[in-house]
Amino acid sequence: MPLFIGVDIGGTKVLATAVSRSGRVLRTARRTTPGRRVEARLVEDALTEAVQEIAGIRRIGAIGIAAAGFVDAQGERVRFAPHLPWRDEGVRARLAERWSAPVVLDNDANCAARAELTYGAVGNASDALVVTMGTGIGGAVVLDGAVHRGHNGMAGEFGHMQVVPGGHDCECGGSGCWEQYASGNALVRHARARIGHQPTALDAACDGDPQRLTGPMVTTAAEAGDAVALDAFASVGEWLGVGIANLVAAFDPEIVVIGGGLSAAGDLLLEPAREALRESLVGAPHRTIPPVVRAALGPEAGAIGAAELARQTFRSAGTRARARRRAARGTAPRR
Amino acid sequence: MPLFIGVDIGGTKVLATAVSRSGRVLRTARRTTPGRRVEARLVEDALTEAVQEIAGIRRIGAIGIAAAGFVDAQGERVRFAPHLPWRDEGVRARLAERWSAPVVLDNDANCAARAELTYGAVGNASDALVVTMGTGIGGAVVLDGAVHRGHNGMAGEFGHMQVVPGGHDCECGGSGCWEQYASGNALVRHARARIGHQPTALDAACDGDPQRLTGPMVTTAAEAGDAVALDAFASVGEWLGVGIANLVAAFDPEIVVIGGGLSAAGDLLLEPAREALRESLVGAPHRTIPPVVRAALGPEAGAIGAAELARQTFRSAGTRARARRRAARGTAPRR
Numbered sequence: 156m157p158l159f160i161g162v163d164i165g166g167t168k169v170l171a172t173a174v175s176r177s178g179r180v181l182r183t184a185r186r187t188t189p190g191r192r193v194e195a196r197l198v199e200d201a202l203t204e205a206v207q208e209i210a211g212i213r214r215i216g217a218i219g220i221a222a223a224g225f226v227d228a229q230g231e232r233v234r235f236a237p238h239l240p241w242r243d244e245g246v247r248a249r250l251a252e253r254w255s256a257p258v259v260l261d262n263d264a265n266c267a268a269r270a271e272l273t274y275g276a277v278g279n280a281s282d283a284l285v286v287t288m289g290t291g292i293g294g295a296v297v298l299d300g301a302v303h304r305g306h307n308g309m310a311g312e313f314g315h316m317q318v319v320p321g322g323h324d325c326e327c328g329g330s331g332c333w334e335q336y337a338s339g340n341a342l343v344r345h346a347r348a349r350i351g352h353q354p355t356a357l358d359a360a361c362d363g364d365p366q367r368l369t370g371p372m373v374t375t376a377a378e379a380g381d382a383v384a385l386d387a388f389a390s391v392g393e394w395l396g397v398g399i400a401n402l403v404a405a406f407d408p409e410i411v412v413i414g415g416g417l418s419a420a421g422d423l424l425l426e427p428a429r430e431a432l433r434e435s436l437v438g439a440p441h442r443t444i445p446p447v448v449r450a451a452l453g454p455e456a457g458a459i460g461a462a463e464l465a466r467q468t469f470r471s472a473g474t475r476a477r478a479r480r481r482a483a484r485g486t487a488p489r490r
Numbered sequence: 491m492p493l494f495i496g497v498d499i500g501g502t503k504v505l506a507t508a509v510s511r512s513g514r515v516l517r518t519a520r521r522t523t524p525g526r527r528v529e530a531r532l533v534e535d536a537l538t539e540a541v542q543e544i545a546g547i548r549r550i551g552a553i554g555i556a557a558a559g560f561v562d563a564q565g566e567r568v569r570f571a572p573h574l575p576w577r578d579e580g581v582r583a584r585l586a587e588r589w590s591a592p593v594v595l596d597n598d599a600n601c602a603a604r605a606e607l608t609y610g611a612v613g614n615a616s617d618a619l620v621v622t623m624g625t626g627i628g629g630a631v632v633l634d635g636a637v638h639r640g641h642n643g644m645a646g647e648f649g650h651m652q653v654v655p656g657g658h659d660c661e662c663g664g665s666g667c668w669e670q671y672a673s674g675n676a677l678v679r680h681a682r683a684r685i686g687h688q689p690t691a692l693d694a695a696c697d698g699d700p701q702r703l704t705g706p707m708v709t710t711a712a713e714a715g716d717a718v719a720l721d722a723f724a725s726v727g728e729w730l731g732v733g734i735a736n737l738v739a740a741f742d743p744e745i746v747v748i749g750g751g752l753s754a755a756g757d758l759l760l761e762p763a764r765e766a767l768r769e770s771l772v773g774a775p776h777r778t779i780p781p782v783v784r785a786a787l788g789p790e791a792g793a794i795g796a797a798e799l800a801r802q803t804f805r806s807a808g809t810r811a812r813a814r815r816r817a818a819r820g821t822a823p824r825r
Contacts, residue, residue, distance in 0.1 A: 225776050234776040243776070282641055296740070298633060305742025306617055307777040315772035316736040320654060327772050401651040405631070405737060407640025437650035437662050441560050441569040441578070442642040 157216030161462030165223045166238025171205035174462035178274030184208035217257040217469035219461030221266035228308035266460030268295030275451035280409035288417035292334040337394035339370040345387040355383035388423045396431025414450030492551030496797030500558045501573025506540035509797035513609030519543035552592040552804035554796030556601035563643035599628030601795030610786035615744035623752035627669040672729035674705040680722040690718035731766025749785030
């Protein structure tokens with residue numbers, strides 16, 4: 156069987172995976188992302204090394220790339236990527252040529268949603284929202300059992316919906332964006348503001364320097380019952396629920412899946428979100444409120460979904476080619 | 491040809507229409523909605539009278555009902571309607587039995603969107619958002635050339651997305667809902683607050699009593715250049731654009747259609763909305779910003795769309811029945 160490879164490229168790391176037909180990760184390779192102020196070539200070198208480490212001498216069926224940025228509707232170009240050097244570049248064709256292999260390209264949140272849809276928490280639902288809670292918020296829309304990419308390939312940019320007029324400035328150039336209130340960054344900002352004003356285990360965790368505080372430190376402290384850390388989760392969770400209520404009012408999905416690094420906190424994050432959703436959602440007494448569940452696939456979801464996109468796109472071509480070869484040889488398909 | 495009838499039932503009036511195959515309104519009948527604190531039977535009597543006036547002795551193909559309320563995903567029940575007496579009632583089957591005719595039921599904003607999709611401003615776009623600006627905000631989501639009704643039939647409730655935390659109280663029980671800032675009610679509230687503080691033609695328009703001010707008065711004054719009225723449109727239009735930017739971030743549609751009574755103000759409303767959309771939309775330099783256009787069909791859109799839903803649902807059944815009759819008679823179809 157040919158190998159289907161998924162590569163997730165974010166602002167800090169490259170994760171390449173070989174993924175089985177049942178969505179299992181067979182093996183992984185990692186590289187550091189060289190940065191965003193470097194030549195695009197250097198980032199593509201890192202991708203190439205990771206893919207070579209995974210593939211070895213095996214025949215490649217296709218390679219999917221999950222990129223942290225805006226990917227056009229055709230899946231050809233990275234239009235813009237805040238943490239990568241690509242600026243409106245035809246990444247798909249260039250890498251396909253360099254690797255002499257079929258390549259597909261999509262946004263990382265769409266890829267993660269595709270993995271959750273095919274193998275994960277979306278389950279049998281045909282319509283779902285997938286909200287990826289990391290440093291910021293990514294997202295994807297699943298409609299009729301497929302990821303809905305939108306007219307520009309930019310559907311699912313939930314993190315930059317404005318929820319507070321004149322609120323916190325956002326890296327996108329706007330202000331009051333949802334991800335300023337519900338994300339890993341928001342969690343750390345909330346907790347950081349309390350350090351020094353209230354006794355908390357976070358003091359020790361960050362060696363007394365609030366600038367060294369990280370999201371996982373807050374999660375660990377919250378799990379141990381620290382009041383400041385719990386309060387930060389209550390705030391971020393409530394904002395998560397308020398934003399979900401807005402999205403549910405608009406889409407009316409069957410399920411809401413929360414992924415990304417912050418979702419590791421589980422019910423610390425999701426319970427306040429569910430409560431805010433119940434309280435904020437229009438027509439709540441007259442409808443089924445969608446369950447808000449944790450993603451099933453963890454940090455490899457983007458790479459798994461990229462491999463799945465590669466498989467969906469090129470499997471049928473491969474199947475037809477094999478059928479032709481079998482027909483030419485006069486042999487029956489193996490089971 | 492059998493008649494396809496669309497009936498739009500809102501909080502104040504019932505509008506019944508006979509609609510041609512090309513979406514032209516052939517004739518209309520109107521009744522007053524008896525109220526929301528009356529027996530459901532009285533509302534259904536008003537619907538029946540309007541339908542009878544339209545149909546006369548002609549054979550009815552099917553009747554579509556556009557209801558101002560939450561309609562379930564099956565199109566059977568009105569779950570809740572703030573301005574009508576129906577409370578989780580099986581309206582579709584009851585009226586079909588009373589009228590001895592095929593009946594279909596949907597939310598009024600979905601029907602208006604279906605009309606704009608089939609005959610109006612959606613044009614060739616496959617994905618669109620339709621925002622209905624009346625007293626409040628209604629809405630509908632068009633995906634892949636069809637109205638997307640959602641898991642509970644409640645997709646498109648854009649008016650109750652929260653845009654201002656702790657903002658104006660809303661009839662829905664929430665606060666800070668979009669329709670509190672961008673709607674006919676918001677326009678009147680904005681203008682009303684200035685009367686008596688600033689010279690304005692609205693003084694005379696409402697006979698010096700701000701409580702008598704209406705949306706059309708503000709529109710007329712704005713068209714004549716009145717500063718207070720223009721300022722009200724600038725505010726409502728800007729909020730319209732901010733909310734559209736949120737929806738476009740999430741859905742990435744090809745076009746945004748603005749309907750409802752307030753859309754009669756045209757560019758007075760739409761220009762500030764377009765400007766706010768350009769300024770607020772995430773990734774604006776890296777994407778096509780969807781055009782924001784006025785709906786084409788006016789106040790009859792809901793009824794036209796209800797008739798269209800009836801036609802789409804029952805035409806094929808009728809066509810098959812006629813084909814069977816022709817086959818039995820051995821005649822060819824008439825052109």
